[in-house]
Amino acid sequence: MAKEYGFYVFMDPHQDVWSRFSGGSGAPLWTWYACGIDPRSFSTTQAAVVHNTYPDPATFPKMIWSTNYTRLACQTIFTLFWGGKEYAPKAIIDGQNISDYLQGHYIAACKHLAKRIHEAGDLEHDCIIGWETVNEPHRGLISVQDLTAYPAQQKLHKGTSPTPWQAMLTGSGRACEIDTYDFGSFGPYKTGRELVDPEGMTMWLSKDYDDTKYGWKRDPEWKLGECIWAQHGVWDASTDTLLKKDYFGKSPQTGEVLDYEGYTNLFFMQHYRKYKEAIRSVFKDCFMLLQPPVLEIPPTIKGTDDDDPLMIFATHYYDGLTLITKHWNRLYNVDVFGVMRGKYLAPAFALKVGETAIRNCLRDQLEAIRKEGLEKMGIHPCLFTEIGIPYDMDDKKAYKTGDYGSQILAMDANHYALEGSGASGFTLWTYVGTTPSISSRPSGTSAELRATPGYRAAEAFVRPSPLKTNGSVQKYGFDLKSCTFTLSLEAEKPTVEDQPTEIYLPEFHFPITRIKVEVSGGKWTISTDEECGAAVQRLRWWHGEGEQNIKIEGVKRKAGAYGEGSADSDDYGYLDQCRELASCSIM
Template identity: 25%
Template sequence: MQQLMFDIDGPRFVDAQGRHAILRGVNLGGDTKLPFGHDGRNPPRDFADHRDVSFVGRPFPLDQADEHLSRIKSWGFNVLRLLTTWEAVEHAGQGQYDEAYLDYLTAVCTKANDYGLAVFIDFHQDVWSRMSGGDGAPGWVFEAVGLNLAAFDAADAVHVMQQRYDYASSEHRQEDRYPMMSWPRNYQMPVNGVMWTAFFAGATLTPDWIVDGRNVQDFLQETYLGAMRAVAERLSDLPNVLGFDSLNEPALGWVGQKVSERRDGPDASNATPIWSGPLWTPLDCLKAARGLPVRLPVMKRTGIGKPEVIGETDLNPNGVSIWLNDGPDPFEVAGAWSLVDGVATVGDEDFFRIRDGRAIDHEHDFMAPFFARVAASIRSVRADWLLFGEMCPYLMIQGKTFPQPMPERTVNASHWYDVEILGTKRYDPDTPGNDRSQRYAFQLGFIRAMGLAMREGGAPTLIGEFGIPYDMNDGEAFERWAEGDHGADVWRAHSQALGAMYDTMDQLLLSSTQWNYSATNANDLRIGDGWNQEDLSIYSPDQTTSENDPASGSRALEGFSRPYVQRGQGVIASMAFDARSLRLTAVIEVDEAVAGVTEIFVPNWRYPDGVAVALSGVPADWIHDTVSQIVRVKASGAGSLKIELTAG
């Protein structure tokens, strides 16, 4: 078994030669959340085919792999956060792994190895499943725990684009039916509340909820990890596969909430934001799930402040139950509430908050054993794999960090977005950016500190997701492109926003995987990355120009394809890039015991006339390989080496 392409040493990534490495990559890709053949144009609505779908061809057909991977490599990336889903692996039924898909995924990873691209596997989810408004778990899981997925929409228990959006309409933005960026509201709704609470807290809160001879929590986690092991066993011999993400953006369910208290925003007991739309309590969810009509206040967010109540709405007016055979409801059985003569009564207001006289701590009580379980599962296949750990992203708002102890060889793979840009899809490139830069430094600095505090000696941080929407400012860039304006100025807002993010990550020496690269993206406000009107792909076939154009297919190339130190002959002490002067400065603390030279990615398209490199400190020489787009600097002594790279 070959040594991993990259490993960790305290708070740093290192390569096989012991060089400090910066991993800079991309998520591949957003459309991988959907079965092959499904997209944003008019996807199937009733999910009746959920056992018969195929994800072979996601993120792209194999005969396109060279095209996409060579492009990703040429833009300067050296790592992929490669998406898969539980559904992709096990959609047909429990234990029925899709062997054709596993063959395909192995072939994609093997191709990535041919291009020198490291990979870590992300078992992705958003709001639990496609059937509950996102992606992740297969449909049969709902049936296994006693839920009728065919009733979800009729009971108003989910908010799903396939069922709420009018695809026959010419209107691409339908704010009255499916508002922009509205999919996260599912976290507050009945199906997500049931599933996430069961996944993490079933053994604690509903000990008598038995599925397939086990408590529901054990059933869900063991089955999920079984799918992960099926992938792991196929990839164990590949040196570029570094390990696995624990689970994308795990949610809290109802843990920490009072049963009937209506929150108006994140608080000390529950960090989940309040989104525009109906405002649910756990009791409202349990009632609607049981088949009772509910009347809820409707919230609307104006600006970046708290949402305000703008009215009321009646949901599940026809009294549709989402429990198979009308129950029983395991939470009612466990005493959270009761339904007597049609009247719902709270049984224990603190059911989701306090157990045996002690406040439930989601991270310590549920996430810590889950992290340990994931680590043990993947390392039963390959002992040196890294665990890329994620906690609920909203907990960081409260200043919370990873539970202790974390498994050895864990990477802090937390996510970070400029929430204002992401939520409003607006950015003005002419607005001074000092406040934004300071905010980025503070927020990303906190995330980096989470990694440093993860264990003695620190752990590396890799920002697992960050990025910008390309349909921002009402799709202005798409309109200009369609009119024939294909210059870099079309993407000025996007490039500036991305550049500020990379500036901060350079300052903090953070590794990262940008969200995302979708091979099927379209310049269409309805389609985008093919999923829930999101459009954050740095690539689109609609941006294809000519074969010899290095920018062909790219969006905002100036924002993300930039020089940086990929590997240092020792420790990378500092790094900064000034896009206006094309000046990269870096300091390497050279260690003579480290084999190999410092390698700097230098994109040819930025430096068409070559580069000039000034070296000071320890004696060193440099060469520029324009084929690989790498400047190599070899120092001949230990100490500080300052590198200043400019246009030739």
């Protein structure tokens, strides 16, 4: 279907906090057992906070799932995945270190899928053009210098927030008083302390667990029922004494200190090379989308053998304040990326006041991310493979009222930032016209779907964009408020007849009878072409060489007013026409 409708697809081996059993998605259940971990104990030990095992699932705190990255289950399994040979040499299964075992199965699974796609014969390159590295890789404990303190880079705290040392203790059944946090308009703040008492239950598989269920053979030196880190001398389980608080902050073999970038440049890149080799052995010359850890400094590979001309810098960005609070704050926001890169003498200077400043701040952050990729990785396209907003803002108010004003403003701000950043593209995470559910759709129709069937806040994400340019794009953007698209480019030579600059003009904003165009020179036409079973409205522009500019104005309307007009009114437009087709879905 993707090929039929002209989509280009890249494969995303997706995970969040390792697996669904630790509050996210990704790896299968057996990976926990292979690592000597019992996921049934996560709730009691708080090694992970999971919705369906939460004491009262109806009150599960919003966005707390992402704190699982800094709880013991994920800290352990990610450390074993990336650095098991260095930090857990006793963890041998089927004659391999757990790191090789996990990575080997992961890469083999991806390669198998690549082979099946290749064997299909009509998808490779024509539709599926690239493969991304594992989604949002996390370092686990690698490069943490002090297990008794929060790592300096840990910016998210919500609910109980244990230090790595406290997490090891509660994961082994010991009671600990742990600081608690909430997330407010200015970030996380401490709310108190909570006694976490697992009453002797541990995160570790019992010593009598039957490994034959999965058919693997565990080395006798790897003892079940005991903390893997205690087995490697990090702490003494008989006295609950921490012995090596900097165990993960250096190489256990050489003693060389491992800085924060060391994880990416060493462990992540070692894995990337193996993954790339496996995929390219099947998908010859496909694009490889290298995704470093979120908002972290990319690997320093510019000018090296890893500086692959068919590599894309894949990165993610979310407006953290909006994402965590699930509210679009028009008064202020924070330059989070600037703070992380030491741009300000104090975090207070990173505060941006007013909606214009907020929008510009988002744009500047995305541009800084793109430029950092150029500096560290070399000249590669920058693709934001995740960016977006939470639709369930303000306790899902829009679902009841049909007023998506906040979502429109937030989504438009994100698109404004993308257009101004110079990025090569993005994939939106996530937009669907209906609310996804693991269960069957209820028999009734929700208020959300009755109010805006299939196109929530569409005016913000249905936007014009350049499709082909005869020259290099200097800047472009769409001003939703005035419904105006502008494009500036630099052309080395005049356009020829069969190679004009092409701009996609969605009828949503640009009904054919209501378009005004201004150009610096040349001629233009607008036509609607049938493409992959859909009607696509394009502006084609033949222009001269040098600096060229175009301005296109559409129908300016009040936010959220789409679909309220009639055929005889000035506001009659694309959605009105579509609504006349009762069985039509807006995509």
